[in-house]
Amino acid sequence: MKIGSALKTIAALAVTLAASAILPASSAQAAESHLQQILERGAVRVGVLGAFKPWSFPSPDGSMQGIEVDLAQSVADALGVKLEPVVVTSANRMQFLQQGKIDVIIGGMYDTTERRKAVGIIEPAYWTSGPTLLAKEGVIKDWKDIADKPVCAKQGVYYNKLVETEYHAKVVAFTGNTEGKEALRSGKCIAWVYDDASIMADLASGEWKGYEMPVSVLFDNPWAAAVPVAEVDKALGVFMAGMAYRWQASGKLVELEKKWKVKPSQWIAEQHKKAEWDTSYLKGGN
Secondary structure, three states, rough: OOHHHHHHHHHHHHHHHHHHHHOHHHHHHHOHHHHHHHHHOOOEEEEEEEEOOOEEOOOOOOEOOOOHHHHHHHHHHHHHHHEEEEOOOOHHHHHHOOOOOOOEEOOEEEEOOHHHHEEHHHHOOOOOEEEEEEEEEOOOOOOOHHOEEEEEEEEEOOOOOHHHHHHOOOOEEEEOOOHHHHHHHHOOOOOEEEEEHHHHHHOOOOOOOOOOOOOOOOOOOOOOEEEEEEHOHHHHHHHHHHHHHHHHOHHHHHHHHHOOOOOOOOHHHHHHHOOHHHHHHHHHHH
16 A cells, blocks of 8 residues: 555544544534545645745746745655645735645744634644844854844844843844845944844845855744644644654654755754654564
8 A cells, every 4th residue: 555545544543533532523523524525536735825925926937935834745655645735825814724725824924813713723833933133144143243233124123122131232124125125235234133044045046146144133033834724633633743843753844944945943943853753663674
């Protein structure tokens, strides 16, 4: 039996067992139907952001590509179904999930208390991001290098104060990202402080040659996949949690960093080390 077919069978069995063990017969079919519907439909609809390079963005032929599209494809492969990427935005992705337009979100979404009330956040997280710097190559080697120097930032971003108090930078805040980054280009500041996911997208665009992200993030904000909130502890949620764990344990996320030329994340390396299964005992035989 092929792996995809085997997992499909296992997933279907998980649905049946979960329902029969926990729910009354009259409500079991409706409650467990989401994963079963995916299997019967022969396709899983995964919400991905449409212009979030290198995580999800259109290829020249119009199909979607990127890190999160590869993760979505691994979900489809494990279930033995077709992947249907659905382009969402940060404003409508949770509504699409609640309305049943998509089955899963894998779309650069932070794990927050408010979002946990609206959607079923999958643990473990698969990525993370946090505040860091964009600067000309060779100018900055350490956060301490911004002391007493102007640093461009976006107005209202909560970590601007941290950069001022902890690293003694002179923050010059702008109303929008475009204005702030253009001020960096024109030499009005030594660096642009912002989320590393956005900075990596800028660097991947090819429009920032000669610039780099020279320092590690100050702290991590986990990104999580999500399922409908009612599904998080049922078959679909349990299956997605298994996928997220395997992404960490197998080193798939490390591979995707290399494939899409993303600066290696210390957080991803640490999660992989924690989750990696020690199989050295297998070498002894018996």
